[in-house]
Amino acid sequence: MNSIVKYFSEIFGGVRSLLTGMSVTGKYFISPGEIVTEQYPENRATLKMTDRFKGEVTMPHDENNQHQCTGCGICEVNCPNGAIEIITKKVPNESGKLVRAIDKHIYHLSMCTFCELCIKTCPSDAITWGHDFEHAVFDRTKLTKVLNKPGSSLKKKEAKS
Amino acid sequence: MSKDVVTNIILRDDEDYIINMGPQHPSTHGVLRLEVCLNGETVKYVVPHIGYIHRGIEKMCEYDTYKQIIHLTDRMDYLSAHMNNEAVSLLVENALGIEVPERVKYIRAALNELNRIASHHLWWSAFGMDLGALTTFFYGLRDREKILDIFDESFGSRLLHSFVTPGGLMHDVHPNFRKNIMEFVKYFRKKLPEYKKLLTDNIIFQNRTKGIGVMTKETAIAFGVTGPSGRGSGFSCDVRKIAPYGIYDQLEFNEVLYTNGDSFDRYMVRMDEMVESMNLLEQIVDKMPEGTEFTAKMKPIVKLPEGEYFQRVETARGELDVFVVSDGKKHPYRMRFRSPNFSNMFTLNILGRGLKIADLVAISGSLDLVIPDIDR
Numbered sequence: 001m002n003s004i005v006k007y008f009s010e011i012f013g014g015v016r017s018l019l020t021g022m023s024v025t026g027k028y029f030i031s032p033g034e035i036v037t038e039q040y041p042e043n044r045a046t047l048k049m050t051d052r053f054k055g056e057v058t059m060p061h062d063e064n065n066q067h068q069c070t071g072c073g074i075c076e077v078n079c080p081n082g083a084i085e086i087i088t089k090k091v092p093n094e095s096g097k098l099v100r101a102i103d104k105h106i107y108h109l110s111m112c113t114f115c116e117l118c119i120k121t122c123p124s125d126a127i128t129w130g131h132d133f134e135h136a137v138f139d140r141t142k143l144t145k146v147l148n149k150p151g152s153s154l155k156k157k158e159a160k161s
Numbered sequence: 162m163s164k165d166v167v168t169n170i171i172l173r174d175d176e177d178y179i180i181n182m183g184p185q186h187p188s189t190h191g192v193l194r195l196e197v198c199l200n201g202e203t204v205k206y207v208v209p210h211i212g213y214i215h216r217g218i219e220k221m222c223e224y225d226t227y228k229q230i231i232h233l234t235d236r237m238d239y240l241s242a243h244m245n246n247e248a249v250s251l252l253v254e255n256a257l258g259i260e261v262p263e264r265v266k267y268i269r270a271a272l273n274e275l276n277r278i279a280s281h282h283l284w285w286s287a288f289g290m291d292l293g294a295l296t297t298f299f300y301g302l303r304d305r306e307k308i309l310d311i312f313d314e315s316f317g318s319r320l321l322h323s324f325v326t327p328g329g330l331m332h333d334v335h336p337n338f339r340k341n342i343m344e345f346v347k348y349f350r351k352k353l354p355e356y357k358k359l360l361t362d363n364i365i366f367q368n369r370t371k372g373i374g375v376m377t378k379e380t381a382i383a384f385g386v387t388g389p390s391g392r393g394s395g396f397s398c399d400v401r402k403i404a405p406y407g408i409y410d411q412l413e414f415n416e417v418l419y420t421n422g423d424s425f426d427r428y429m430v431r432m433d434e435m436v437e438s439m440n441l442l443e444q445i446v447d448k449m450p451e452g453t454e455f456t457a458k459m460k461p462i463v464k465l466p467e468g469e470y471f472q473r474v475e476t477a478r479g480e481l482d483v484f485v486v487s488d489g490k491k492h493p494y495r496m497r498f499r500s501p502n503f504s505n506m507f508t509l510n511i512l513g514r515g516l517k518i519a520d521l522v523a524i525s526g527s528l529d530l531v532i533p534d535i536d537r
């Protein structure tokens with residue numbers, strides 16, 4: 001007798017637990033306001049990443065096509081993966097002396113682990129994070145980028161006020 | 162050691178057959194291959210084969226400076242990235258005798274607890290899915306998203322942050338950090354009863370986990386099982402309690418202990434830990450000092466004095482130990498990680514023996530294995 005009672009109480013207890021669970025899912029089923037999914041490729045126009053989002057390393061240029069990179073190579077040394085290569089050249093400054101300047105700041109996106117060490121250690125704040133995250137390409141070589149734009153030059157330091 | 166532990170070799174019959182579970186099996190959550198010897202559907206023994214995602218992180222560390230090592234530790238247990246970062250950071254700080262600002266300690270503790278909840282979220286989602294409850298996967302990830310948004314706002318990345326660094330933090334947290342945590346705790350306290358209704362009380366789930374894969378306290382100690390899996394067997398092993406680091410000795414929280422040692426108790430430990438973590442978060446947010454300092458003064462090139470150093474922290478899966486031998490240079494001479502998952506995984510052979518193969522999925526789910534942490 002006891003075992004029969006136990007058998008049925010287990011069945012009813014089980015059914016009740018299933019119904020409780022379904023009440024939760026049912027609640028979401030009938031309240032479309034709770035939907036949290038985003039339709040990604042369709043919402044490209046409105047999609048906004050956070051300010052600090054780490055998309056890729058970029059070098060900002062101003063309207064005169066000038067950047068702040070001196071070609072010191074500190075970011076290259078600090079990168080744990082060898083994702084940055086600095087190629088420098090000698091250019092004459094105002095007094096005609098040859099000084100070192102950046103020729104190519106090569107950034108291998110495929111090797112970058114987004115550790116932020118290059119950006120943090122750059123003494124002239126020449127590089128920063130870009131917000132682009134759609135990096136998929138068909139050819140791996142496209143992931144190697146030259147960060148300083150062609151024809152760009154070093155921005156003159158403003159006198160400290 | 163109990164007899165159970167030592168007897169590892171069972172003679173196979175001709176009727177038995179061996180199947181490979183993994184390395185692409187979805188329920189192993191990564192590239193783990195389990196060699197399972199079956200008699201019908203009954204498991205005779207389980208031999209885990211590891212190494213499919215071995216990247217040689219310990220060796221790579223020998224060529225990196227201490228600040229560069231941080232980004233490698235992220236990639237061991239990727240769901241406890243903050244705790245892994247903190248392990249190395251604490252080791253370097255203790256070796257050099259650097260005192261980090263009070264505020265940094267609080268932020269680190271907050272990040273640890275957020276990370277722990279996020280990790281348990283993912284585990285809960287995947288565990289339910291392993292046992293056939295697909296809905297949990299969506300609900301768990303929905304709530305985890307809230308934490309990842311907090312991370313995203315402050316560090317720009319969601320999973321691998323490399324944010325805690327020797328001497329403090331990479332940069333300051335977002336001004337909204339405190340507010341966001343409070344909002345999350347309020348939100349999640351409302352959602353947690355849903356988890357109970359949906360999965361914990363579910364009769365199918367309970368029948369599949371209660372009494373399945375019983376780990377005795379002796380086995381847990383013999384194998385060095387730590388974290389929620391060990392605490393489900395009544396093995397008190399919370400590093401935050403037994404060897405407090407950071408700010409944990411000034412915070413009030415309970416070590417969650419269950420004693421049956423079955424899959425359901427391991428599940429309950431994690432569910433209760435989420436509540437404890439939320440209590441901790443509330444305390445941290447209350448006590449966190451105002452200000453903007455986020456790093457202690459440090460030389461740009463970190464060199465540890467000659468010697469051996471050791472640090473232990475509690476990650477979401479157990480105790481992570483870091484051991485460094487330094488010869489006074491800027492790279493470690495040898496770096497060794499003791500990862501919690503490695504020890505936890507090898508109990509599978511003991512726990513799974515004699516059960517059905519579907520129970521093996523429940524057990525490996527309840528151990529919450531992260532494979533890259535095992536292989537490193």
Ligand code: SF4
Binds near residue numbers: 081111115116118
């Ligand atoms: S973010 Fe890290 S890995 Fe990437 S380029 Fe900078 S230093 Fe190298």
Ligand code: SF4
Binds near residue numbers: 069074122
């Ligand atoms: S980006 Fe910065 S660190 Fe790198 S070479 Fe240019 S100035 Fe130096």
